[in-house]
Amino acid sequence: MMQCDSLQLQMAENQRLLQQVEKLEAELNFIKTREYMLTGLQGEKLIADMLNGIRTARNASYDMVVGSLKIEIKYSRLNIPNPKASTRRWSWTNVLGVSGNKDVDFIVLLGDVDDRFRDLYSVEKNSPFVVFIVHRKQIRDFVLSARGHLIQLVSKPSSKSKGSRLFRDHQFTISDLENMNFLSANVFSEFRGK
Structure with missing residues (x-):
C-alpha cells in the first residue's frame, strides 16, 4: 500500500513537472519568434552585468x-519611418509605463548602431548599441506624448534636432558604463567632469 501511494505521488509530481516544462517551452518559443524581445532581454542582461545590477522579476515596474536606484532599460531597433526616406530612427515606447507614471531613477536607452553615422557616435568600434542614459528629472524633456509613452530620435546626430541633447549630454559608451558609479548622487556631473 505504501509503495502504491509513493508511486502515485511520483506520478503526480512528474505530471506537474511536465506541465511546467510545457509552459516554459511555450514562453521560450514566444520569445524566440519575436526577435526584438530576445534582443531587448539581451540588452537588459548586458547593462545589468556591466553595472552589477540586480535584474527584477519580469512583471516589475523597472x-x-x-x-x-531603479533603472529601466529600453531597446529599439533602427527603424525606417518612411520607405522613401533615407532617415532612420529609434523609437522607445512606454518609457514611463503605459500610464506615464513609472517610478524610476534612470532610463537606459539602447539602440542599434546606424553604421552610416558610427563615426559621429560615442561608441566603441564593435559595439552594436548606441547608449543613452537619462535621469528621471530629464526624461519628460525627450518624451513626445504627454502620457510618457514615446521617445523618438533620428539616428543622424544633428545640432538642430530636439534630440541633439541626447547625443550631446546623455550618450555613453559601453566602457563609460563599466566605469560609472551609479551609486554616486552626482553620477553625470562627476563622470562628465561638469
Missing part, C-alpha cells in the same frame, strides 16, 4: 536595481 528592469534593474543598482544599490537603491
